[in-house]
Amino acid sequence: MKKTLLYILILFPVLLFSQGSLLIIGGGSESDEQDGWSTEPYSWAVQQSANKKVAIISYSNESNWMRNYFVDHCGALSAKDFKINSSTLANSQSTYDSLMNYDVVFLKGGDQWNYYATYKNTLTQQAIEDKWAEGGVICGTSAGLAVLSEVIFTAERGSVYPDECIEDPNNQYVALENDFFHFFPEYVFDSHFTDRGRSGRMLGFLANWKLNHNELIRGIGIDETTAMTISKDRIGTVYGTGAANFYKPISSDPFHLDGDMLIVDSLEICQLLHACTINFNTGEISGLAEVFEPLVEEENGNYIILASGGDALSDNQDMLENFVNLCGNPSDPVLIITGSDDAVAGTFKTKLISLGAQNIQIFSGVASMSEDPDFEMAINGAAKFLFLNNEFYILEHFLEQGNNGALLADRITHDGKVIAFVGDNSRFAGKTVIENYLLYNAAGTGSLVFKNGLALLKTTIIIPNSFKNSDMYMNPAAGIPYAMLQNKARFGIWLTRKNFIKYAPAEQNTFVTSFGNAPAMIIELKNTKGDFATKTYSAQYNTPKMIAGFESMKIRVINSPIKIQTGSKISAYSIREKLQGKAMPVKVFPNPAFENICVDSPEQKVSVSLYSSSGHLVFNEPAYKYSHQINLLHLPGGIYLIEVRNNFKLTFREKVIVKH
Numbered sequence: 001m002k003k004t005l006l007y008i009l010i011l012f013p014v015l016l017f018s019q020g021s022l023l024i025i026g027g028g029s030e031s032d033e034q035d036g037w038s039t040e041p042y043s044w045a046v047q048q049s050a051n052k053k054v055a056i057i058s059y060s061n062e063s064n065w066m067r068n069y070f071v072d073h074c075g076a077l078s079a080k081d082f083k084i085n086s087s088t089l090a091n092s093q094s095t096y097d098s099l100m101n102y103d104v105v106f107l108k109g110g111d112q113w114n115y116y117a118t119y120k121n122t123l124t125q126q127a128i129e130d131k132w133a134e135g136g137v138i139c140g141t142s143a144g145l146a147v148l149s150e151v152i153f154t155a156e157r158g159s160v161y162p163d164e165c166i167e168d169p170n171n172q173y174v175a176l177e178n179d180f181f182h183f184f185p186e187y188v189f190d191s192h193f194t195d196r197g198r199s200g201r202m203l204g205f206l207a208n209w210k211l212n213h214n215e216l217i218r219g220i221g222i223d224e225t226t227a228m229t230i231s232k233d234r235i236g237t238v239y240g241t242g243a244a245n246f247y248k249p250i251s252s253d254p255f256h257l258d259g260d261m262l263i264v265d266s267l268e269i270c271q272l273l274h275a276c277t278i279n280f281n282t283g284e285i286s287g288l289a290e291v292f293e294p295l296v297e298e299e300n301g302n303y304i305i306l307a308s309g310g311d312a313l314s315d316n317q318d319m320l321e322n323f324v325n326l327c328g329n330p331s332d333p334v335l336i337i338t339g340s341d342d343a344v345a346g347t348f349k350t351k352l353i354s355l356g357a358q359n360i361q362i363f364s365g366v367a368s369m370s371e372d373p374d375f376e377m378a379i380n381g382a383a384k385f386l387f388l389n390n391e392f393y394i395l396e397h398f399l400e401q402g403n404n405g406a407l408l409a410d411r412i413t414h415d416g417k418v419i420a421f422v423g424d425n426s427r428f429a430g431k432t433v434i435e436n437y438l439l440y441n442a443a444g445t446g447s448l449v450f451k452n453g454l455a456l457l458k459t460t461i462i463i464p465n466s467f468k469n470s471d472m473y474m475n476p477a478a479g480i481p482y483a484m485l486q487n488k489a490r491f492g493i494w495l496t497r498k499n500f501i502k503y504a505p506a507e508q509n510t511f512v513t514s515f516g517n518a519p520a521m522i523i524e525l526k527n528t529k530g531d532f533a534t535k536t537y538s539a540q541y542n543t544p545k546m547i548a549g550f551e552s553m554k555i556r557v558i559n560s561p562i563k564i565q566t567g568s569k570i571s572a573y574s575i576r577e578k579l580q581g582k583a584m585p586v587k588v589f590p591n592p593a594f595e596n597i598c599v600d601s602p603e604q605k606v607s608v609s610l611y612s613s614s615g616h617l618v619f620n621e622p623a624y625k626y627s628h629q630i631n632l633l634h635l636p637g638g639i640y641l642i643e644v645r646n647n648f649k650l651t652f653r654e655k656v657i658v659k660h
Helices: 002-011 039-048 064-073 093-099 112-119 123-133 162-167 199-213 313-325 343-354 373-381 392-400 402-411 423-429 474-487 575-579
Strands: 021-025 053-058 078-083 104-107 137-141 187-190 218-222 226-230 235-240 244-249 255-258 261-272 277-279 290-292 304-308 334-338 360-364 384-387 418-421 432-434 450-452 460-463 491-494 499-506 509-516 520-524 528-532 548-558 563-567 587-589 596-600 606-612 617-625 627-631 638-646 649-658
Touching (some): 039 104, 039 137, 039 226, 039 235, 064 078, 093 123, 104 123, 162 261, 187 199, 199 218, 199 255, 199 548, 218 226, 261 277, 304 313, 313 343, 313 509, 334 343, 343 360, 392 402, 402 606, 402 638, 423 432, 432 460, 450 474, 474 491, 474 520, 474 528, 474 548, 548 563, 596 638, 606 649, 617 627
Parallel strands (some): 021 137, 053 078, 053 104, 187 218, 304 418, 334 384, 460 491
Antiparallel strands (some): 218 244, 226 235, 244 261, 255 261, 432 450, 491 520, 520 548, 528 548, 587 596, 596 627, 606 617, 606 638
């Protein structure tokens, strides 16, 4: 019991010395409409204060709207703007005296460097600290939030982007200080969190502080149009349309560098939605009810998968080198699957040849090629497959219609195959494809589209181009955890144009690692309570953001030679395991066979295909049935391979002998 209590206190130290309350807001515009997202937390701030008077501080702008909002909608008796844009004004005794007449102090957005550089060691800073000590309520939105934690990102040299932080957490733009306010010790705050994809930025902040100050701190990121109140007894309550995001180291030495690149052993992350609470004294969380755990625990495919984060040929030099020379042999036949325009595929073919590949064919995975005999021969003969420049809805249709689509879907699951995906097409490899992830604000408007992927990785979701442009940062940041909970997947992987991942079996286990000039971020679900956002901006909006809430996941940042084990066995339905006598839920009889062979699947409807020993498709029954019968009289005697599929996914293989 004592050990448990000590552990809790280490993770969530009791902050007994502070007196005031906090309201931290992730930015975005407030709403004075009916049931507007901001009215409840802003009203809370007013109700916590003694005199219900609000001082609104800004560096560069004032707003009649904000003053009126606090009075007309949030219960304030009065509200006043304080435009404090010089050190002289900030250090004025009259400024101090005036501020001390208000029990709610609200720091607006803007540039936190202006607040830090102008207010540090002035009477304005003193007034805010004194008001806190008297039990006042200190509030901040956007830049105003950023300066309220103990460790603050000052933005002295401008903003810093998440990809810059994982590529180098010590880059010149990561300017952190701890000599301003001390309202929330051992934390750093950040705003616009999911909306600007700032998970990597938060990891960079935490790593920078540990590596340069030898002190572990935690992080809180607040999404736009989202707020968290923190009461005097350290109970946090979340309000609004997004999440409060918590980052907590779970080991004493989680951060390392590979050159300049960030490596993160493991952090626990938590995303709390509207009406959720957290007790900072104990770590107890409430408000998330449904339990989520992966439907499939492990990746066990007996093949190699490469997936890159960028689309350009220049983004894929290292992956193509790996594909040709470190996966199988350069002489292995390569099949490039592309869209209707094969011009880009031609440039990749030229590069593959320059790397030593000797046998390369290009075919378009489109409906018109569904019965093409040359395509069929290429599919059967390929040892390596490269997917690039495909639109998923077109490829999806091709795979579901005709012999070549079914054949391709089957052959890429065969033991020992190498399957590579370029950039955007990397999404296809996993359990779920997030379709319109490049569309501006799709997650914010609740319009992300999820489809079943190829499921070569059965419990993994991949997003490439994670930081392609700032207009779509939110889609990868929100989309992966949302899809993981929605589809109960175990792993989510964010890729950038500077890296690629490799999935491969080794000694009966399976592993994923990352290569390139940027590390890969990987999130893992094991078992957690969770939910999905339902609160909207106001009553006039009926579509919530696609934000997932969860109590606990783990996040890691890796690059080779670091590996993450994704499975403890290989290819549960491979031919080798069947021949070793492992039981299967399908019965094939008689074997050897003479005139007919029967396939019974008592538990599920399946389709059946039969291949010659050379890999030629000799029979295909696409209809899903519990029982199939194949007439063999037209076939020569020999060894054949029968394959059974459920929902286009291979579930069973067995060798059969035909005798005449």
